[in-house]
Amino acid sequence: MSQSAAPVLEARQISKRFPGVVALDGVSLALLPGEVHALVGENGAGKSTLIKVFTGVHRPDGGELIYNGAPAAFGTPLDAQRAGISTIYQEVNLVPMMSVARNLMLGREPRGRLGVIDTARMYGEAERILAGYGVVTDVRRPLRALGMGVQQMVALARAVAIDARVVIMDEPTSSLEPREVETLFSVIRKLRDDGIAVVYVSHRLDELYEVCDRVTVLRDGRVAHTGPLAELERLKLIALMLGRDLDEVRTGGLTRFSRDRRRARERDGARPVVQAEGLTRRQVLHGVDVSVWPGEVVGLGGLLGAGRSETAKGIVGALPLDAGRVLVAGLPLRTGSTTAAIRAGVSLLPEDRKAEGIIPALSVRENIALAALPSLSRAGVVSDAKIDKVVEVFMRRLRIKAASPHQPVQELSGGNQQKVLLARWLAIRPKILLLDEPTRGIDVGAKAEVQALVDELAEEGLGVLLISSDLEELVEGADRILVLREGAVVGELSGDDVTEDKIMASIAERGAESDG
Amino acid sequence: MAEAVAPPGRRVLAWAQEYGVYAAVGVLLLFNVLFTPHFLDVANFRTQLVQVAPIVIVSLGMALVIGTQGIDLSVGSVMSLAAALVALYLGYGAWPALLVALVGGAVAGTAGGALVAYVGVQPIVATLALLVGVRGLANVLVPQLVEFRNPDLIALGSSSLSGVPVIVVIAAVLTLLMAFLVRRTTFGRQVVAIGGNRAASELSGLPVRRVLLLVYVISGVLAALAGVLATARLQASDPTSLGLFIELSAITAVVVGGTPLSGGRIRVLSTVMGALLMQLLSATLIKHNLPQSWTQIVQAVIILAAVYATRERGTR
């Protein structure tokens, strides 16, 4: 545990605002030398913003950063790194095509005669350093030829070798094999013993409890809790992350979902509109089964990284699968083809609106019509009349606020962009809608409208798969909930069992030893 | 970024991006009307337009390709291939020869498009291979300049429709067709969407690869047509030098017209304006007895200025 020393890095009342969002609101966090500090929180809680403040990517708007007892302002990530704060990202930030040794030694290669790099010594030194991390490999091989675990270890070794005093790890185990995780943990413990402060960001509770000393929970840009981890119950930790108070009995009613809708669907004789069986993808999904009946809203619960988005992407063919199949209304779907999925009536509202949803420079009208273009044209020529009609219908029905249908969609608010995307999908008259975080990052009014719309669509007989980190939304919106953890379904809740407590309990269950 | 009112500097820049090329053409025209003797002669206009027509046709295809974040370096070589094919098949008549040339262009475009869309080769290398190989092929087929006397083909190059050269009419019609294709067809909208956000287009079920392939095929066919027209005007097939450097002129026209190299936007009429601007520029310099070297230096400056204005951070 900590040696009761002065904090090596301390955030004091840090605030950071982005247009329309307060990402951090008076966050304080003290990092002691020789501790492994877990930093947890759901999407939008402010974790990544805080990390970016620590590493010089963002400048805080308020508050100050104390490093080694003196106020610090890092202009660039490089400044922070030179000062001794290193970050190991999920996507390893090295040069994949360069050799392991050259990556490890870049910028401080051993020189020989004539000031030329002494390769023999460089390879020897690299081998020696990596051996200290339990990695034995041919250091001449390009980095990308090695497994993610080794790559991560190289990044870690590099960070430590350049005299890091603080090492920040962002989801370091997300692409590691169990054996590699063990190696990583022993390295982390060694760092701790050497007096280095480690910030450990992860959603795998088992791992947090195994390797971390203290925890700070962020929620909505504020610190929800900070303290020793061992004293904190699992269920309590999840409740803190999800913003739920265990003692308080929830009465709900804050969302726009109608409460009287939950009912057991009449399934006799009917077929599920979509039936996914054994969806498997290395390190991401491990045999996920999901079925949705017409008119049913199925919720996917679980923490970040549990495989919810991946399940949705696997169903529409946007994520290559190693195994598994998808049936739509009983007919098998060609895997790996979004075009086939969409033609069969399956559509996905992706989580990342900017990167995977909108075409920013195109107008509202064109964004809405995009997927339905073939049906809105005659002999390949788009029919303005048909498009206008569809666009008008959906802009009115979804109450999309835009100066005109011809306004570029990038100028709209997040909520309206989301509605445009919903309109894009509704315009193709799908049989099932997969909604990945449909209300994230949109204002309260739009959120209520989207929720009401989901209800309405289900009433009309559409199947809906709802992914949401907002427990309340999930509980009130879904008829049935599948809880995912580490790429597998670990619980199914229906009827009266659909409660926030039960979801959290299901997530909290200790992971089986055979995980991974 | 914040959606506050843009500062005046940015607004001027935005205006320049949008209408700069029209303004520049206007200024040059005005300058010539005032200071260049005989500029307003019909003959002069005809010459200028006939000269620029093949570049315009090639640029139309190039604009489409650039709209998908691609580039097509093979257009000049495809022109020379078309010239060679025309010379070889002229014995069967002008129209069959034209058809063969266009098919040749389509095949070259298919090769490039397949490499880009299905193999995943970068557009710049895929079409570079074609640039080298296709011109070689054209030279192998027709090693030296071949003159011809086919009246149909000669007519295509030199006759006029109520005073307007046929070549110019064809370029104008193709411009309108391309504008129609981009704005009014499913295909055109899909091209723009793919250039604007490929991941979103894939998730929206667009046939991304097929559209990309077709884009290069169209570029190839247009280049072949330009090659045939240029050949018809020369009254000789010259695969060795026909279309040399035209890929640079076409890229220049597209870029100067304000179509961003980062894709997602295709400005058809502005591209034509870009081609006209460059033509007018060199004509002006020549008419005022400034040597060709000046033209190229000024062209270089204009390209840099245009790209700086529509600056996007790309690696290539």
Place this chain on the structure above:
Amino acid sequence: MTATPGREQVSRVLQQHGALMVLAALVIVGSVAFDSFATAGNAASVLVSSSFTAIIAVGMTFVIISGGIDLSVGSLFVFGGVLAAYGSQYGLFVALALPLAACGLVGLLQGLLIARTGMAPFIVTLAGLLGVRGLMLAISNEGATTYLVKDSAFARLGQGGVLGLTWPVYITALLAVAAMVLLQRTAFGQNVYAVGGNEQGAALMGVPVARTKVYVYLMSGLLAGLAGVLNAARLSSGVTILGIGLELDVIAAVVIGGTLLTGGAGGITGTIAGVLLLGVIQSLINQVGNLTSAFQQVVSGLFLALVVVAQRLLGRAQRLG
């Protein structure tokens, strides 16, 4: 999909040394098929004619590994030659210094534009291609004036030699070795690979990204100019009609040599093999006699297409997951 180490290594060797292997195979085939191919004279002529392209290709290799491209080298080659021939009337020093200074300056400017404004290398050097050709025409009376080399010492630089090879061949060899050391054994070389392999990552690892890019284009400009200088010395004149499309031949040679156009991987050995490969193909086609040189272009184009397709597939095999 997990590539087994064996497969991965095979694909890596193929990627790095494929051009060399094909080159060896072609030389063997050529020697068996044509009596006049495997002669010292023919070998010397291939080496001499390849040396100018090779010098430019060395610079281009740095540019492409850094993730860029330089289209201006063909124009710089001619520009350098014309300036050298013009400068030779003032003696050997001017004949060397004037073109190198001018071409280096152009390279520097391009590098600064690319590194500081974030404009695409493709466009900046395309403007360079046009602008430098304009400059060349401007100083040569629109290409009509061909300056003759007046300095005999300078002419000897291009025409003299030992052991049946002219000096440019030796200079090329020296430059190639120096470039290899620079690329593999110095911090600058490491930075070039890092910038091309992962620009953001490189910046985080402390690599001076902008400076590295500027140097790379400066080098490419200098080397293109030098190739022009040597060529002028060889021809005893500053010929103005050369160099059209040369940049594309050079890029083709570099890519055939296994340097990835996406940046981050490649090397000088491969580039030299690529240049020689194209030279040998040319020579073989000359041996066949009734084939025109246009045939060489067809083969080069096909070969280039083949290489990039192979690189895509090999690249996939080398990546895990």
